[in-house]
Amino acid sequence: xxxxxxxxGHSTFTVDADGVKLxxxxxxxxxxxxxxxxxxxxxxxxxxxxxxxxxxxxxADAVAVAKKTGCTVICNFEIGNWLMAKGVExxxxxxxxxxxxxxxxxxxxxxxxxxxxxxxxSDGGNxxxxxxxxxxxxxxxxxxxxxxxYDMRLIGESGGVDLAALPIGDNFTMGPEDAVLAAQFVxxxxxxxxxxxxFPPIKQDAHAFVQSLQDEADIEGIVLAPGETYEL
Ligand code: NI
Ligand code: MN
Numbered sequence: 001x002x003x004x005x006x007x008x009g010h011s012t013f014t015v016d017a018d019g020v021k022l023x024x025x026x027x028x029x030x031x032x033x034x035x036x037x038x039x040x041x042x043x044x045x046x047x048x049x050x051x052x053x054x055x056x057x058x059x060a061d062a063v064a065v066a067k068k069t070g071c072t073v074i075c076n077f078e079i080g081n082w083l084m085a086k087g088v089e090x091x092x093x094x095x096x097x098x099x100x101x102x103x104x105x106x107x108x109x110x111x112x113x114x115x116x117x118x119x120x121x122s123d124g125g126n127x128x129x130x131x132x133x134x135x136x137x138x139x140x141x142x143x144x145x146x147x148x149x150y151d152m153r154l155i156g157e158s159g160g161v162d163l164a165a166l167p168i169g170d171n172f173t174m175g176p177e178d179a180v181l182a183a184q185f186v187x188x189x190x191x192x193x194x195x196x197x198x199f200p201p202i203k204q205d206a207h208a209f210v211q212s213l214q215d216e217a218d219i220e221g222i223v224l225a226p227g228e229t230y231e232l
Contacts, residue, residue, distance in 0.1 A: 002231055003138045005163075009034025009226035010198045011058060011145070013165065014044065017134050020104040022048045024130075024142055025058035026065050032057070034198050036227040041065050048102065051075040052144030053116035054082075054124020057198065063088060074107060078125030082118055096128055105134040110155065112146035114173065131155060138162050138232050141186055145195065148178035152185035160187025162232055167195035168209050169202030176209040183219050190220045192230065 004016040010032050015022040023046040029035040041064035049071050051059055059079070063086050066073050072090040073083055080093035094100060099108035108131040116124035129144040139161040143152075146167065155161065164186050167173035173195055174182060183191045191213055196204040210221030222230055 003134050003136065003140065004229055004231045005140075005165075005192070006229045007192065007194075007224035007226060008032070008036060008039055011052070011142075011165075011167070011194045013142070014039075014046070015140075017104040018136065020047050021045050022050060022104065023065060023071070024050045025052055025144075026061040027057050027059075028061045028065075031060040032198065034226050039227075042068060045069065046071040048104065049073045049075075050107075050130055050142070051079055052112065052129055052142065053114060053127035054079055054118035054122070055116065055145065056119040058145070059118065066090070072102075074102070074130075076109075076116075076125040076128060078123050079116075079118065082122050082124070096126060105132055107132050110141070110143075111149060111151045112144045113149050114145040114147065131161070140232070141165070141188070143167060143182065145173045148174045148182050148185075150185070152182050156185050156187035160189070162188075163190045163192065164188035165192045165194050168193040168204050168206065169196040169198075170204065171201040173202075176204060176212065179209065180213050180216050183213060184217050188219055190222055192222050192224055 011025045013024040041061045046069045066088040080091040110129040112127040114127040116127040118124045141161045141164040206223040213221040
């Protein structure tokens with residue numbers, strides 16, 4: 001079995017885990033200026049969706065994709081209520097620290113230090129990240145939007161991860177220097193940088209980040225252009 005991740009720019013991924021399809025933080029074209037035009041809310045396939053928090057750059061296409069695909073949306077309690085009020089039928093509500101066994105593997109809701117208001121001003125609960133133990137044993141950490149936090153060491157202490165998707169944009173989340181520390185805290189074997197270059201305040205040189213990650217932490221970094229796929 002393999003886990004294939006396709007990066008769609010900003011914090012959006014689609015994941016194919018042995019045929020089970022996930023979408024993380026759907027922010028698609030034309031809402032997301034970096035996303036490939038070919039992938040739209042109408043065309044994307046998903047059995048599950050993960051929403052790390054309420055901000056529009058993570059939820060803009062959530063309702064449309066959920067309604068089109070009928071996927072199960074995994075999110076916090078407050079965002080789940082918001083989605084159900086908008087007519088989304090399949091919602092799996094979780095909260096910080098909780099784990100659940102889904103068909104693709106075990107997903108655990110992790111701490112993120114950020115905020116989470118929904119685009120219409122509704123309460124988006126607390127922000128989070130997700131740690132997924134896929135059925136083939138692959139561990140992937142999608143940090144969501146977060147500051148560097150010492151809690152990340154708990155992930156490292158419980159065995160680390162094969163891959164971490166970490167924000168490097170700075171301004172709204174941790175920047176590249178803190179992301180190098182985060183990669184060490186979670187004991188990541190590889191890191192894909194996310195949440196950069198979408199808007200002027202989060203412009204970053206991802207290749208420079210990957211170089212520091214190698215030099216300072218001896219960890220492999222992978223810069224994915226929007227539309228590119230990485231196979232674990
Ligand atoms: Ni955010
Ligand atoms: Mn964001």
